[in-house]
Amino acid sequence: MKVVKTKSYNFLLEMLIVTVLFTFCCIVFVQLFALSSKKSNDATIYANANRDVQYYASLVQTNSSFESSITKEGYTIEIDRDRDDYHIQAITDDGETILSITVGIVGE
Amino acid sequence: MKKNSINSGLGISTLLMIFTVLCLTIFATLSYLQANYNYNQTMKIVESTQNYYDADYKAVCLYRELQDKIDADTLTDKWLDENNIEQSDNTYTYDVQISDTLKLSIELEVNDSKLTIITWKEVSIIDGNYDYQPFVD
Numbered sequence: 001m002k003v004v005k006t007k008s009y010n011f012l013l014e015m016l017i018v019t020v021l022f023t024f025c026c027i028v029f030v031q032l033f034a035l036s037s038k039k040s041n042d043a044t045i046y047a048n049a050n051r052d053v054q055y056y057a058s059l060v061q062t063n064s065s066f067e068s069s070i071t072k073e074g075y076t077i078e079i080d081r082d083r084d085d086y087h088i089q090a091i092t093d094d095g096e097t098i099l100s101i102t103v104g105i106v107g108e
Numbered sequence: 109m110k111k112n113s114i115n116s117g118l119g120i121s122t123l124l125m126i127f128t129v130l131c132l133t134i135f136a137t138l139s140y141l142q143a144n145y146n147y148n149q150t151m152k153i154v155e156s157t158q159n160y161y162d163a164d165y166k167a168v169c170l171y172r173e174l175q176d177k178i179d180a181d182t183l184t185d186k187w188l189d190e191n192n193i194e195q196s197d198n199t200y201t202y203d204v205q206i207s208d209t210l211k212l213s214i215e216l217e218v219n220d221s222k223l224t225i226i227t228w229k230e231v232s233i234i235d236g237n238y239d240y241q242p243f244v245d
Contacts, residue, residue: 018122025129032136036143043147050154057161085165099154101161104168106225 045074049090049098052077057103060086156207160230163206167214167228170202174216175223199226209234 052072056079060066066086070077075098080087084105090098170191177183188195193202198219204212215227 014119014122018125021126022129025133029129029133029136032133032140036136036140039140039143039147043143043150046147046150046154050150050157054157099158101158102165103161104165104172106168106171 041074045092046098048072049075049077049092053088053090053099053101056088057086057101060088060103061105159206160210160212163204163212167202167204167212170204171214171216171223171225174200178218178221178223205233206230 049072052070056066056070056077060079066079067081068077068079070079075090075092078087078089078091080089086103086105087100088103089100092098170193173191174183174193177187188200191202193200198217200216200218200223202214204214206212209232210230211233213227213229213231214225217224217226
């Protein structure tokens with residue numbers, strides 16, 4: 001009778017340890033994977049926005065009278081003209097400004 | 109005696125489970141560290157782009173001001189000194205700082221009261237090797 005009690009105690013103890021550890025580690029690694037996925041996605045958006053802003057900056061410098069709003073995956077590029085200056089902004093879908101630059105045209 | 113003693117309660121399946129879950133947590137941590145590193149590197153690139161175009165716009169504003177002063181014939185040595193513009197014959201040179209290690213170097217030439225860009229380039233401020241260590245005299 002005592003042996004049966006000890007066995008069920010051991011079984012319950014094992015189940016408890018496994019359940020607690022599994023739950024804790026599951027939460028930790030799911031959170032970490034979710035965070036790393038978000039960071040990686042943000043980094044991709046920022047890198048693409050950076051490349052596009054530089055591209056449009058060189059475009060307005062060589063080919064003036066360019067004014068537009070370009071929607072890309074995860075961000076939007078907005079180009080506004082103010083006389084000889086072009087204001088180029090990259091804004092995420094959440095409304096966060098990634099880059100905001102002003103390009104001045106010289107020699108006109 | 110032996111049968112009545114309480115053991116640790118850990119079987120081989122439990123140990124395997126712990127090992128698997130710990131491995132997953134380690135992989136997730138490594139994945140997060142890598143993603144965080146990439147994110148920080150991207151932010152540095154974005155920041156350097158921002159700094160470059162800020163400096164470029166400052167240089168453009170100075171160029172326009174200089175052109176206006178030449179057109180209006182109101183260019184003075186005091187104004188040139190205030191804006192750190194060096195003049196030699198018909199050439200004007202000035203620098204705009206981009207970051208701690210870079211600057212935008214501009215050289216302009218005047219021909220018939222019209223400014224022409226000779227040089228408009230990014231140059232390094234520091235003299236040193238690729239490890240950012242200054243050269244020793």
